[in-house]
Amino acid sequence: TAEPQTRRFEAEVEQVLKLVTHSLYSHKEIFLRELISNASDACDKLRFEALAKPDLAAGDADFRVEISLDEAARTITIRDNGIGMSQDEVIANIGTIASSGTRKFLESLSGDARKDTQLIGQFGVGFYSAFVVADKVTLISRRADLPHDQAVRWESTGTGEYQLSTVTDAARGTAVILHLKPEEDEFLKPWRVRSLVSKYSDHVAFPIRMLKEKQGEDEAEAEASQSTEWETVNHASALWMRPKSELKDEDYQGFYKHIAHAYDEALAWTHNRVEGNQSYTSLIYLPTQAPFDLAYSGRDERKGLKLYIRRVFIMDASEQLLPAYLRFVRGVVDSDDLPLNVSREILQENRMVQQIRSGLVKRALDLLDKLVSDDADKYKTFWGNFGAVLKEGVAEDHGNRERIAKLLRFASTKSEGDAPTVGFDQYIERMVEGQEAIYFITADSYKAAANSPQLEQLKAKGFEVLLMSERIDEWMMGYLSEYAGKKLRNVAKGDLDLGKKDEAEEAAQKQAEQDAEPVLKQIKAHLGERVREVKLSRRLTDSASCLVVDEYDMAMHLKRMLKAAGQ
Ligand code: ADP
Ligand code: MG
DSSP states (O other): OOOOEEEEOOHHHHHHHHHHHHHTGGGTTHHHHHHHHHHHHHHHHHHHHHHHOGGGGTTOOOOOEEEEEETTTTEEEEEEOSOOOOHHHHHHHHSSOOOTTHHHHHHHOOSOHHHHHHHHHHHTOGGGGHHHHEEEEEEEEEOTTSOGGGEEEEEEOSSSEEEEEEESSOOSEEEEEEEEOTTOGGGGOHHHHHHHHHHHSTTOSSOEEEEOOOOOSOHHHHHHTOOOOEEEOSOOSOGGGSOGGGOOHHHHHHHHHHHHTOSSOEEEEEEEEEOSSSOEEEEEEEESSOOTTTTTGGGTSOOOEEEEETTEEEEEOHHHHSOGGGTTOEEEEEESSSOTTOOHHHHHHOHHHHHHHHHHHHHHHHHHHHHHHHOHHHHHHHHHHHHHHHTHHHHHOGGGHHHHHHHOOBEETTSSTTOOOBOHHHHHHTOOTTOOSEEEEEOSSHHHHHTOGGGHHHHHHTOOEEEEOSTTHHHHHTTOOEETTEEEEETTBSOOOOSOOOHHHHHHHHHHHHHHHHHHHHHHHHHGGGOSOOOOOSSOSSSSOOOOBOTTSOOHHHHHHHHHTTO
């Protein structure tokens, strides 16, 4: 064998290594879950590739993860018989940070250990967590399609450099050997490691095995019975296939953390089996916390809904199975009927997939309805974190527009402060005598909306006005002209018709308009091209004047936004 080669990590890797070891310090046991999760991913990948090329898994088709402890050598080894890596793959996956999100990750670190820990999970710097407990990590890997003498050995102390060499007798898959730091003895204790496996990895669908513990009182006997027998220490079954009655909340929470790579608790979930011309099982979750990039890059690179076909993991299919406005949903779908050789392209067009997709949308909206009626606090949390994303659905999902509109929450002239708590249903319930439409105003900020002079006359009449100040509101409301048969009216646009007036009022208005005409003409002459028209307003009670745009013009703050963006 050739001399080991020494290479340097990418600069970013060094930075990430430092941050990971630093910010994970109080959650050090996370390394085990990360390495098991990589091992499980590797088994998933091989099982999938072996569908087309059965030879790849031949001779060793019982996918598994094995953890062994060596007290004398002070090592813990996590081994899988999954896909493995070629030398190039090791360099690409372990020596660099492949993810395009890395820079964003680095920029988004807050220095707050709790938050940073969550980010680390989302950006897949999982492998490096090994260095939290180890002062040296050795990885030996052979890709399933390479011969025995083309395995690779990678080793690093996590300080800038790593060594690479060729190995000639490695088994298929990957072994990661952690040489534990002096103070990390706890991870050499079988009971400790077992309890971590059940805490974090119970729901990995492959068996995680450890050597049977020594039995017997007698030292000598125990020594003699030093076990070479493996036993499975996790549940090792697809959780979503188990009957609901068997599953406890902890099971669902544990599985959520496993599949969503999450550190938060799930807010709610729904687990369903659909039987019929198209049968599938789905288990979908609402997270409690939003990933920091949800609203922006989240639309392009979506992840979090895993597609299985008859228990075989196929791919992350969020983009095919969920509309963008539900991109916060996490979970699994396991289809009985799709062909195992589906590709992304097929998924895009497949009629069965479209059925599953609309089924999932319905489940997700049902779940939200249920939160609204059963747990107002949780819905508030949901709305605070994901409301702005759900709003996209008003524009994008015509068929569910009314259902989504029902879930919207806003601040209003009749609610406390700027908290978005008022929905259209509640609004309609407390509409006053003579009020026919739902009134709202959009502005740059809550303050601007709440202090808008355009509200004066509505307030005087006792009409509630929804105060909308999120960026997306103006655009969204462009798609919503009615709710439950009531017209939605932007009070900053067009002529405001505040319900029926009696004849006397009508006459008084006419008279006032006539009286004002000369003044209005003068003002218009003075302002010239800067305004289209000067009118006598019914909007105001205290202010002398306000600006109004035509019904079909852009709202003023949108104009300001576009202008600011250089348009
Ligand atoms: P992530 O799992 O989120 O991609 P990690 O840092 O945990 O990030 O792993 C980086 C990459 O290294 C993986 O995407 C995978 O390609 C590769 N890798 C890590 N562990 C294994 C393993 N046991 N078998 C095969 N590939 C692995
Ligand atoms: Mg990983």
